[in-house]
Amino acid sequence: MLVNRKLILAHFWLAFAVFGLALTLGAWQMFIRSPIGTWLSNPELYYRSLTAHGTVMGYVFPTLVAMSFGYAISESALEQRLVGVRWAWAGFWLIVAGSIMAVIPIALGRASVLYTFYPPLIGNVFYYLGVVLVVVGSWIWVALMSVNLRVWRKAHPGAPVPLAMFANVAGSYLWAWTAVGAALELLLQIIPVAAGLKATIDAGLARVFFSWTLHAIVYFWLMPTYIAYYTIVPRAIGGRVYSDSMARISFILFLVVAMPIGMHHTFADPQVGAGFKFIHSAFTALVALPTLLTVFTICASVEIAARLRGGCGMFGWIRALPWDNPMMLALAFSFVMLGFGGAGGLINMSYQLDASIHNTQWITGHFHLIFGGAIVIMYFAIAYDLWPHLTGRELIDVRLIRTQLWLWFVGMIVTTFPWHWVGILGMPRRMAYFDFGDPAIAPQALSVTLSAIGGFILLASGIMFIVILARGMRAPQVDAGPYRFALAVHQPATVPVALNTHALWVALMIALTLTNYGYPILTLALSEGTSVPAVYVGAQ
Amino acid sequence: MSTRDLFTFRNRHFTVGVGVIAGMLIVTIVAGFIVLPFAQPWVQFANVWDAICSAAGVPQRAATVTAPEQTRRLSEVVLTSRTLSRPSQEAIGRGATLAQRCAICHGPTGISRADSPNLAGQYAAVIYKELHDFRSGARTNAVMSPFAVNLTDQEIADISNYYAYLPRLPAYHPTPQLPKPNIVIYGAPMRGIAPCGACHGSLDNKTGSPWLEGQSEVYLKAQLQAFAAGERRNDISQQMRNIARAMTPQEIEQAAAYYASQPPDVVKAVD
Ligand code: HEM
Ligand SMILES: [Cu+2]
Numbered sequence: 001m002l003v004n005r006k007l008i009l010a011h012f013w014l015a016f017a018v019f020g021l022a023l024t025l026g027a028w029q030m031f032i033r034s035p036i037g038t039w040l041s042n043p044e045l046y047y048r049s050l051t052a053h054g055t056v057m058g059y060v061f062p063t064l065v066a067m068s069f070g071y072a073i074s075e076s077a078l079e080q081r082l083v084g085v086r087w088a089w090a091g092f093w094l095i096v097a098g099s100i101m102a103v104i105p106i107a108l109g110r111a112s113v114l115y116t117f118y119p120p121l122i123g124n125v126f127y128y129l130g131v132v133l134v135v136v137g138s139w140i141w142v143a144l145m146s147v148n149l150r151v152w153r154k155a156h157p158g159a160p161v162p163l164a165m166f167a168n169v170a171g172s173y174l175w176a177w178t179a180v181g182a183a184l185e186l187l188l189q190i191i192p193v194a195a196g197l198k199a200t201i202d203a204g205l206a207r208v209f210f211s212w213t214l215h216a217i218v219y220f221w222l223m224p225t226y227i228a229y230y231t232i233v234p235r236a237i238g239g240r241v242y243s244d245s246m247a248r249i250s251f252i253l254f255l256v257v258a259m260p261i262g263m264h265h266t267f268a269d270p271q272v273g274a275g276f277k278f279i280h281s282a283f284t285a286l287v288a289l290p291t292l293l294t295v296f297t298i299c300a301s302v303e304i305a306a307r308l309r310g311g312c313g314m315f316g317w318i319r320a321l322p323w324d325n326p327m328m329l330a331l332a333f334s335f336v337m338l339g340f341g342g343a344g345g346l347i348n349m350s351y352q353l354d355a356s357i358h359n360t361q362w363i364t365g366h367f368h369l370i371f372g373g374a375i376v377i378m379y380f381a382i383a384y385d386l387w388p389h390l391t392g393r394e395l396i397d398v399r400l401i402r403t404q405l406w407l408w409f410v411g412m413i414v415t416t417f418p419w420h421w422v423g424i425l426g427m428p429r430r431m432a433y434f435d436f437g438d439p440a441i442a443p444q445a446l447s448v449t450l451s452a453i454g455g456f457i458l459l460a461s462g463i464m465f466i467v468i469l470a471r472g473m474r475a476p477q478v479d480a481g482p483y484r485f486a487l488a489v490h491q492p493a494t495v496p497v498a499l500n501t502h503a504l505w506v507a508l509m510i511a512l513t514l515t516n517y518g519y520p521i522l523t524l525a526l527s528e529g530t531s532v533p534a535v536y537v538g539a540q
Numbered sequence: 541m542s543t544r545d546l547f548t549f550r551n552r553h554f555t556v557g558v559g560v561i562a563g564m565l566i567v568t569i570v571a572g573f574i575v576l577p578f579a580q581p582w583v584q585f586a587n588v589w590d591a592i593c594s595a596a597g598v599p600q601r602a603a604t605v606t607a608p609e610q611t612r613r614l615s616e617v618v619l620t621s622r623t624l625s626r627p628s629q630e631a632i633g634r635g636a637t638l639a640q641r642c643a644i645c646h647g648p649t650g651i652s653r654a655d656s657p658n659l660a661g662q663y664a665a666v667i668y669k670e671l672h673d674f675r676s677g678a679r680t681n682a683v684m685s686p687f688a689v690n691l692t693d694q695e696i697a698d699i700s701n702y703y704a705y706l707p708r709l710p711a712y713h714p715t716p717q718l719p720k721p722n723i724v725i726y727g728a729p730m731r732g733i734a735p736c737g738a739c740h741g742s743l744d745n746k747t748g749s750p751w752l753e754g755q756s757e758v759y760l761k762a763q764l765q766a767f768a769a770g771e772r773r774n775d776i777s778q779q780m781r782n783i784a785r786a787m788t789p790q791e792i793e794q795a796a797a798y799y800a801s802q803p804p805d806v807v808k809a810v811d
Contacts, residue, residue: 273597
């Protein structure tokens with residue numbers, strides 16, 4: 001029952017429009033610092049672009065996708081009109097306003113601080129206020145998801161919450177809490193300095209606050225993808241979810257252990273005690289669990305589809321899968337990228353191995369493979385799957401869709417594999433210029449060129465994606481029927497209260513945040529003499 | 541189905557969930573705060589509490605090691621965003637009076653005819669820093685040092701604001717504009733040299749770096765050579781010494797000649 005289609009489409013279109021712009025900037029960055037581009041001579045332009053690319057890709061684009069998908073889930077899984085539509089529009093316009101407010105100072109070169117903020121570097125205050133507005137807009141969505149679930153529960157006392165909505169609300173709570181870290185950093189530390197009320201800033205504390213956000217935000221980006229794995233893919237390929245409880249447990253685990261592990265981003269920071277680094281890395285190891293559960297459950301669900309289609313044998317069933325179905329293709333590509341990216345992640349989370357790739361191009365290669373690859377390709381799949389239900393028109397170009405997904409996959413591999421490699425060779429990230437004429441780094445020229453070519457493949461794929469959706473707005477009308485989610489092999493009639501509500505897990509998430517972050521934050525905040533003078537972007 | 545049924549030890553999910561998480565936490569705390577610190581044979585702890593404090597990152601005073609004796613003075617200038625902000629007309633007026641004694645070398649309009657730096661329209665922070673350094677002895681010059689020793693903080697701020705307020709005039713002896721040498725536009729990344737303009741105002745200005753356009757070629761060259769030789773050392777963290785040392789003599793010539801030939805209007809304005 002998709003009633004507020006305009007709302008959902010508006011979020012999707014804004015998401016994909018800003019995605020297209022940021023993608024173009026990304027390809028340009030890759031090109032300009034590769035041997036095939038000519039040196040800009042003004043590194044500042046590169047950092048402007050990098051700030052815009054990171055801010056859009058990290059904060060605006062995935063948030064909007066999660067929101068639009070969340071609204072769609074709420075209406076169709078609960079079969080209930082969205083409560084609070086006006087608030088939802090208010091959230092949307094806050095994000096529009098915030099994005100514009102943030103992008104203007106970036107474009108003027110007044111906020112080239114990169115999306116991680118990098119204090120004591122301080123940019124124009126409107127950049128940070130814009131980011132805050134985007135976050136506030138998304139918090140409205142969090143509240144609405146919670147309210148809608150509550151309304152539904154009242155009408156269906158004791159009934160199992162549909163899996164898609166259960167996961168969606170878990171994701172929204174995760175986001176609400178994880179965004180608090182960066183919000184504290186912005187409101188208590190950065191904005192007072194950017195507004196001229198203070199002239200010094202505790203950069204170490206700011207980094208700890210940011211790490212609070214930086215890890216779990218990754219799982220927030222991942223949520224729509226995982227929801228699609230569990231609740232769209234099996235239905236789209238004619239199978240069933242292998243286990244409804246396993247799915248719930250995975251999402252619960254993300255809620256509990258995605259949060260208190262962010263200090264693996266501060267392994268190289270002197271202001272954090274080694275004991276806390278150890279606790280955070282131990283919990284980081286634990287967060288692999290829900291992903292492994294997911295890979296297992298989804299493979300089993302896919303096998304069910306294959307066997308229903310007559311596949312047999314130990315591995316013979318793989319051939320029976322509907323490989324011409326875009327959803328099948330997207331899932332397979334996503335899993336391959338998740339596999340390689342996950343292997344890389346194991347290196348990042350190991351204290352000693354991390355030292356050799358810290359701040360190198362390996363890191364950018366890694367998160368592009370996971371985030372730009374495994375996650376974003378499922379965003380595409382979600383849009384393709386929902387589009388006919390939102391527009392009432394058919395997406396006819398199935399072949400084009402397949403080509404687009406193939407190009408994204410190939411492009412991402414071509415971009416990120418050499419990107420990892422030059423990182424191992426020691427090439428630093430966030431640099432505007434490399435002199436490949438120098439014998440010391442000449443051997444890396446080929447790898448960087450390959451990455452740049454991959455970047456253009458990705459750009460081509462991104463453009464195709466937008467064209468397909470735009471053409472879908474004008475295709476012949478069809479009745480796509482109600483939007484449905486996958487059913488489980490054993491569709492639950494009742495679910496234990498702990499797997500049907502979030503309270504226990506949210507409480508554990510907050511408790512673990514306090515144990516794992518409380519002491520470091522308090523000591524840093526209370527120690528004297530830990531602040532340094534702010535460095536203003538473009539100031540005299 | 542209420543929270544009363546959820547948060548109770550009768551609920552197996554509650555017991556198992558909380559138990560496993562609490563157990564994990566305790567195990568990792570014991571490992572991270574007690575076992576692992578003692579597993580490092582090269583670190584000595586007085587007792588368990590000492591190890592715990594160390595692993596928790598409790599700020600500790602370093603052992604009483606005296607800082608090495610400094611043979612030469614270093615720059616001690618502190619500049620916050622408020623030091624020079626929004627000068628009043630009186631402040632600029634006071635600066636103008638004080639600056640009369642500078643005119644003999646730096647020119648009555650702030651444009652020198654004596655291979656001293658042109659100060660008209662220079663960034664206030666730059667003049668402020670150099671005068672402080674001359675006063676403290678971090679930078680020395682037979683002519684300048686005696687002028688600076690008796691200035692008060694207020695006088696230094698006023699003079700800085702006065703010169704920053706003056707219009708940037710074309711240099712007294714402009715030469716035909718030269719093409720940009722590589723060292724100026726590209727720097728030399730492999731030698732750790734950023735383009736000059738990344739700090740000196742044509743691309744971006746980093747606080748304390750002067751703009752150089754139209755300055756005397758002789759003066760610029762002498763300063764670069766002094767940085768390279770380590771005779772001038774008031775650049776914080778050796779920012780200029782590191783660059784000047786890595787420049788070739790030709791690059792120093794080229795950069796000095798190029799900047800001397802430029803009009804100062806390409807420089808970023810002060811806001
Ligand atoms: C969905 C696709 C993409 C996402 C989600 C994404 C996301 C990001 C993020 C979050 C950053 C960090 C910015 C920072 O370090 O401040 C970044 C950096 C970067 N991205 Fe992307 N990006 C995507 C696609 C691309 C594409 C297609 C290219 C081109 C090949 C690209 C090239 C870059 C480059 C060159 C950097 C800067 C690396 C550095 O200098 O540290 N990105 N991207
Ligand atoms: Cu992380």
